[in-house]
Amino acid sequence: MELKNVEKHYEMGEHKIKALSGINLKIKKGEFISILGPSGSGKSTLLHLLGLLDKPSRGKIYIQGEEVTKLSSEDIAEKRNKDIGIVFQFFFLSSFLTAEENIQLPMLFGEITEEERTKRSKELLETMGLSKRSNNKPAQLSGGERQRVAIARALATKPVIILADEPTGNLDSKIGDEIVKIFKKLHKEGNTIVMVTHDEKLAKHSERIIYLMDGKIERMVKRK
Ligand SMILES: Nc1ncnc2c1ncn2[C@@H]1O[C@H](COP(=O)(O)OP(=O)(O)O)[C@@H](O)[C@H]1O
Ligand SMILES: [Mg+2]
Numbered sequence: 001m002e003l004k005n006v007e008k009h010y011e012m013g014e015h016k017i018k019a020l021s022g023i024n025l026k027i028k029k030g031e032f033i034s035i036l037g038p039s040g041s042g043k044s045t046l047l048h049l050l051g052l053l054d055k056p057s058r059g060k061i062y063i064q065g066e067e068v069t070k071l072s073s074e075d076i077a078e079k080r081n082k083d084i085g086i087v088f089q090f091f092f093l094s095s096f097l098t099a100e101e102n103i104q105l106p107m108l109f110g111e112i113t114e115e116e117r118t119k120r121s122k123e124l125l126e127t128m129g130l131s132k133r134s135n136n137k138p139a140q141l142s143g144g145e146r147q148r149v150a151i152a153r154a155l156a157t158k159p160v161i162i163l164a165d166e167p168t169g170n171l172d173s174k175i176g177d178e179i180v181k182i183f184k185k186l187h188k189e190g191n192t193i194v195m196v197t198h199d200e201k202l203a204k205h206s207e208r209i210i211y212l213m214d215g216k217i218e219r220m221v222k223r224k
Contacts, residue, residue, distance in 0.1 A: 037212030085154035
């Protein structure tokens with residue numbers, strides 16, 4: 001993934017908020033990077049651009065060599081569904097659906113048979129240690145379990161790029177460590193991971209830390 005001179009503004013009445021400016025960033029295939037910065041520094045905005053949930057105001061974004069800022073919204077939606085898995089800070093699970101049904105949700109949009117959907121969701125429930133919770137709705141799960149369901153859902157379509165916005169933000173530190181372990185395992189399996197966090201300790205598990213400040217990359221630190 002590559003961002004070239006990316007800017008993102010939000011119009012708020014007469015005010016223009018510069019959420020990101022002058023972002024130049026290359027993320028290699030299979031890399032595990034963290035984006036670290038205080039609240040309001042532009043972390044979520046950057047992750048949403050990488051996740052094709054939003055478009056930059058200026059600049060270009062390339063994913064797997066393709067300039068996505070040129071694609072139609074239909075092609076963008078297809079690419080997002082096929083290649084990218086996103087884990088949000090506040091989970092965004094459907095409260096009406098069970099853990100298993102939540103995990104199956106992204107698979108309803110592809111050409112996946114019901115048999116495959118069931119098999120894949122069972123596998124993911126097991127990997128996440130949630131087999132006994134498959135019929136629980138989110139309200140009947142702990143915070144850590146909910147986040148693991150959200151991760152399983154993000155992985156349902158076997159995306160090669162996994163983006164996570166403060167995936168441990170609402171969890172205590174012990175569960176936070178468990179969640180990071182899951183990302184480390186996914187990285188070992190060859191996936192590209194971008195994890196947004198404001199916790200320096202968690203960021204140290206990744207290969208490279210991007211420090212964001214006031215919408216700009218302040219510095220990068222390579223760790224491995
Ligand atoms: N949809 C939006 N409309 C207007 N301003 C926004 C919107 N989203 C984010 N912002 C502003 O952009 C800046 C960066 O926000 P964000 O990317 O959410 O930061 P972070 O995730 O690091 O806390 C903040 O000043 C925030 O208030
Ligand atoms: Mg944020």
